[in-house]
Amino acid sequence: MTSRFLAVFLIASGAVLVAESEFDHVVKEIEIHYHTKRQHIPFLGLANLVVKVAHPAGTSEFKLAVFEDLKAIDEGDEQDLDRFMHNFSSNRLRPLVRVHSRRDGESIYIYADNDDARATRMLIATFQRDQATVVEVKVDMNALIKWIGSPDEASHVFSNHDDR
Amino acid sequence: MRIASLLLAAGLLPVMAQEIKLPANLDKLAAKAEESVDVTLDGSLLKMAARFLSDKDDPDIAKVKRIIAKLEGVYVRSYQFAEEGEYSRADVESVRSQLHGPDWGRIVGVRSRRDGGDVDVFLKLPGNGTLGGAVIIVAEPRQLTFVNVVGTIDPDDVTSLSGQFHIPRLRGSSKHSEEDK
Numbered sequence: 001m002t003s004r005f006l007a008v009f010l011i012a013s014g015a016v017l018v019a020e021s022e023f024d025h026v027v028k029e030i031e032i033h034y035h036t037k038r039q040h041i042p043f044l045g046l047a048n049l050v051v052k053v054a055h056p057a058g059t060s061e062f063k064l065a066v067f068e069d070l071k072a073i074d075e076g077d078e079q080d081l082d083r084f085m086h087n088f089s090s091n092r093l094r095p096l097v098r099v100h101s102r103r104d105g106e107s108i109y110i111y112a113d114n115d116d117a118r119a120t121r122m123l124i125a126t127f128q129r130d131q132a133t134v135v136e137v138k139v140d141m142n143a144l145i146k147w148i149g150s151p152d153e154a155s156h157v158f159s160n161h162d163d164r
Numbered sequence: 165m166r167i168a169s170l171l172l173a174a175g176l177l178p179v180m181a182q183e184i185k186l187p188a189n190l191d192k193l194a195a196k197a198e199e200s201v202d203v204t205l206d207g208s209l210l211k212m213a214a215r216f217l218s219d220k221d222d223p224d225i226a227k228v229k230r231i232i233a234k235l236e237g238v239y240v241r242s243y244q245f246a247e248e249g250e251y252s253r254a255d256v257e258s259v260r261s262q263l264h265g266p267d268w269g270r271i272v273g274v275r276s277r278r279d280g281g282d283v284d285v286f287l288k289l290p291g292n293g294t295l296g297g298a299v300i301i302v303a304e305p306r307q308l309t310f311v312n313v314v315g316t317i318d319p320d321d322v323t324s325l326s327g328q329f330h331i332p333r334l335r336g337s338s339k340h341s342e343e344d345k
Binding site for chain 1: 193201203214217225246329
């Protein structure tokens, strides 16, 4: 019985690790590709705790990475960005929404990690001029459907570049 | 064009489930567009959403949940341009011409001389008494939108899906058709 529990625990731990690696992978690749480092965000752990308890906007946990001074990102070069982000598409992490706005100088990519559960993980990457934000958030289905229809809202729930 | 203003955002499919194909030159429109939106929802995600969407106290969600359970994909592409004339009629025709086969029937066709916008809704009629999907094309002077809904769908459901997933709103289409002609 104990070994069965251990097996379940290990499988569950493995699933979490795989899920985490998607976010970490994107963060790492952005750091390499755009010669930047993610910014330190104070009290992020506390914010995550609040999200876990309060479930705002249908979310139950999130991770956030903010980047500034992205090098080698040309304004209007959406195709390069598309190619870069396409590398993260897989059977596990599937692209749902892609938005390019020249008016706002912003590109938004939303991926879903379909784990056949009541909630799904969304990975939202936002690029605006020389800044980028990557958010991984666990959401319920209602939030997912809502955010597919409002990707800009989804990208600004956890961050707003204009405020900085 | 009034109906066009009711129809917001959206587009077609990369590989329309698929039979309908977006011409390669249409992808180049994204480079010209002031804003482009690309939505890809495949069957497994829709079925999962249908299973776990919470529809209590919300009849609209309940309806969407019922509809998407039968769908195999929803694909949208929308391009918004800063100026008129950024896309050609041939761009639209290249997609529209694929919908002239015996399996397809056009249930809505609006041509507005006043605003220069066109709206077409095509339904797939495979001949077995069911509807196999829908394609919506909205071509306005500064916005071009393609929507492909793949799967079993009722004509009324097309209207119900409008406004979801970046699919343009289609309310009052028949009324506006008459006004716009």
